[in-house]
Amino acid sequence: MPEDRHYPSEAYSPDGTLWWQLKLTPGKKRRFGDEQKIAAYLACHVRKNGRFTMRELRAALGEATIPNDAEHLNRRLRNLRLRDGWDIPSAKDDGSLAHDEYLVRKIGWHPGTGAPRPTGDAPSEATRRKVFARDKSICQVCFTPGGEPYADMPDKMARPTLGHRVPGKRLDSKATVDELQTECARCNETVRDELFDPVTLPEILPTVRNLPRQAKKELLRWMQDGKRSASRAEQAYADLRRLSRDEQKQAVQILSRMVGDPRPGPQE
Ligand SMILES: [Zn+2]
Incomplete structure (x- = not known):
């Protein structure tokens, strides 16, 4: 991306940084979302009828912050299509595109529009x-x-x-x-x-590999079911946490006696 390229004013956030190079959400401490960055980049750099590849997108957003995982960016593009009114066909939808190309057929919402992001249905x-x-x-x-x-x-x-x-x-x-x-x-x-x-599978796999076999089996079942079930202790914890502070203190004392733990309750 050439540094001296001239962009329309809507390509810049209030502090003068290009939207897609922004790290934090303006006025907030949290990270500026990849979907907003992608929307701004496609609207102001690629532009209508322009083509791009996932590789270019990753480079524009800063390689270090985006996992090298096609699914991560695909999910972001899917949300732009579903929520923000973008039409971004891939080679699967449009035979004239190269296998790794995407087309900006219709520009939807992006942060430079100044409008709040659509919340969807x-x-x-x-x-x-x-x-x-x-x-x-x-x-x-x-x-x-x-x-x-x-x-x-x-x-x-x-x-x-x-x-x-x-x-x-x-x-x-x-x-x-x-x-x-x-x-x-x-x-x-x-x-x-x-x-x-975001985390990536290679970062998590060592932990998974080191689990005992029984834990691996349990993990597999949770992944297949798409949820994990709360243990009885976890369910009881959730209930106890809804008690008043005094009752929670009493519960800690009762539990301590049950298990013979001399430790005092949680510090104020
Ligand atoms: Zn959670």
Whole structure:
């Protein structure tokens, strides 16, 4: 990408950085989402009727931050098509394209438009409330309660979001309470991108390999089912956490006596 290339003003964020080179969301501490970056890059650099490859897209967004995984970018393009009104055929849809090429046939929403991003055909607020209430705002994937820090990232709090029980299935207003579940922003595929750096399979595989056989079997079942079931201790934990602070203290004392643990309760 030539540095001296002249872009229209809508290619630049309020601080003068090109949208697709932005690291943080303007005015916020969180990462600026890849979908917004891709939308701006396609609208202002590739432009209408322009062609691009995944490789060029990765280079434009900064190789280091994008996993070398076609599925990651494909998912982003899928969301632009479904949610933001983009028409971006691939060689599969348009025979005139080379096997690795994509065409910008119609430009949809991008951050340079100045309009808020479309929310899409989302489930109603009532549905959302019912799902959160049923799940007690606990992520059904990692079981981190909403508003509590992650065990492996004590400085990050789990934010409950609405997810679909079937991975990859879109949330729309037709989804029923039974089809939906609470997922924290880290576990939820559709919002994950904007908050956390993505992980890749090669990064996770060593951990999986080192699990005992029984744990591997359990893991396999969870992956096949698309969810893991809460243990009885986890269910009881979720219930205990909803008690008043005093009752939680009592519960800790009772439990300590049951197991003979002399440790005092949680610090204030
Ligand atoms: Zn989670």
